[in-house]
Amino acid sequence: MGNSKLFTPVTFGPLTLRNRTIRSAAFESMCPGNAPSDMLLDYHRSVAAGGIGMTTVAYAAVTRSGLSFDRQLWMRPEIIPGLRELTDAIHAEGAAAGIQLGHCGNMSHKSICGCTPVGASGGFNLYSPTFVRGLRADELPEMARAYGRSVNLAREAGFDAVEIHAGHGYLISQFLSPSTNHRKDEFGGSLQNRMRFMDMVMEEVMKAAGSDMAVLVKMNMRDGFRGGMEMDETMQVAKRLEQSGAHGLVLSGGFVSKAPMYVMRGEMPIRSMTHYMTCWWLKYGVRMAGKWMIPAVPFKEAYFLEDALKFRAELKMPLIYVGGLVSRSKIDEVLDDGFDAVQMARALLNEPGFVNRMRDEENARCNCRHSNYCIARMYSIEMACHQHLGEELPACLKREIERIEAKG
Template identity: 75%
Template sequence: MKESLLFTPASIGPLTLRNRTIRAAAFEGMCEGNSPTDLLYDYHRSVAAGGIGMTTLAYASVTRNGLSFPHQLWLRPEIVPGLRRITDAIHKEGAAASIQIGHCGNMSHRAICGCTPVSASSGFNIYSPTLVRGLRKDEIREIAEAFGTAVNLAREAGFDAVEVHAGHGYLISQFLSPYTNRRRDEYGGSLENRMRFMEMCMAEAMTAARDDMAVLVKTNTRDGFKGGLEIDDCIEVARRLERCGAHALVLSGGFVSKAPMYVMRGRMPIRSMTHYMKQLWLKAGVRMAGRFMIPDEPFREAYFYEDSLKFRQALRLPLVYVGGLVSREKIDMVLDSGFEFAAMARALINEPDFVNRMRDAGELRCGCDHTNYCIARMYSIEMACHRHVKDLPPCIKREIDRELARR
């Protein structure tokens, strides 16, 4: 029987992790006032104590106009002490600490980011809903430079690594995709031009990282809808990221404003999602049109595996597999297939000590049932698994029971 790689150390650039597991950069919604809280501290400390190799805080906007939620991190000097408290706790438990940095582009609203949301091109985002303004060239340079500033702030806050968010239809992804990039200057048109902003952000991040910070990049395997980037385009993007000096890539997929469940798979529990919404007009609109706006995508374990294998064949740098890992069997499968690391999110929302249980109990599966309650809840209040929430409202209990009965 082949020996498992799971609990062997491995490196990402200058950083060595104690094992091959990473807590994926999944939005926690635990940052009131765009600042770290005790809730964020407690969650990441628990994941670190649960045996993870590295845990990733998600996501931290590099500028105020890159915020997509009011309870999301904005990486700025005044929150460094609060972040240092979290990284100290993570390190004390033996894990490494990473922070995802990015800009949401058109996935915002004036009430959150303080201005008309910006993107590669002007338009309208139905998911906010809001008008969107295309960035000027001087603004493009300023945002790229903010990625370098963010890396320096992350170092000051005690992080070992940063994860540049270049996927999921956020700003870098909006420049890459022909669906959102209709520019006629040097930042639009050909894929070569559309990669220009990404290269600028990476140049700033890699320069700031110097030789003591690991730089990972989350990138799409495909956008997940007709008119977006397909797998061959995304492999070219990944090759360019490798040439930019990225230490590892996190392979994901999907476009939040067009194919949201392609990222996470399964059904969005609309009743749970709207239950926590404060705006009555938004609550009513999502209840009426939610199934149209957020179509289902079937869930299966390791759902990005086949696409990700093509990237493994095309690239030399370390790759992080993410997407539907809830069992030791599938984690070992991706590691045996040449992926250096396995990343999980929902499994660790359900069970923060899942890694320790795999180490101590051998073959097993976590208790996540993928009802996606955690996703529905995090858009309005903090992330949480329904199994850990006391006194769930009856309407939510019924929705969860119906979803489980469908299987």
């Protein structure tokens, strides 16, 4: 325990954290009206009080067209006072506050984002069901500036860091991946061309971040399905982000639209997911086709580590490990492997005070049993762990959770 790096400070650009833990930007679904709520504040305060180095508020859309859920943040001046209360509460507990900024690209619907969804290329999105319009080249500089403006709003709201989402099949990722980018102009084709939009965004972001905001970028090491990006290309993306001056990379993988469980691992509890849905045809569609739409991928602790180590060997910049961390011993191992910090989400939903407990217990392990119930309900209502619900779950959901946990 004496030589563990876990409770030593770590620096990303202008920001130093009290320890090497970060609450990853897992979508909380706690922002009705696309604005922060008391529930969001209470949740992040509890994680900050639980000992985290930094807690990251999930997915704030940089424009209205970037919203993928109706309970998601949208960065605009009106919500700054509410976000300021949130960052003040986090800082009062001794933690830093980060916010993830992104645009969902084609993964939306007119009813949520107020327009025909836009992406790297046009087409049809089966999951929303909706037609998608490919962005014109002359619209891209303004889209990149929206990221920069959101960084400035984040600073105004008291955040210490931003995490730019360039993975998981969101807009930047849709430009990067050959499976979603079918453009014939200078933003499509070769990897150099596919990286152009990311370069534009990073230029605006670094300019806006100046000398007082830390900039992290979340990216894919693999897209997680055939025809997506593999490591030969993503390594070049990482090196480009290193050149762009980002202060740290969060190494993830998967595409929420094509390989969602590659991101989270385990099985999606379809029954639980559909239980909370209000749209009747979606409820039945997902219940019937869910197993096929969302194939299970086995969970194992630190499931991205093997891939992430290859990036550690090739890059000099700070790297943050995310993916399946639930125990102190594994976290120590990851930090000893040369990663600068670790991100967790499900572990802290299960136990907001997990970081404090790790300080006291060398063999601390959280009680998350990977049923993914928390993720299943997040699509409709706020993210929560089934072990801490006020209400009694219906028997059919209990059975489903027990079955999945018994497999784990």
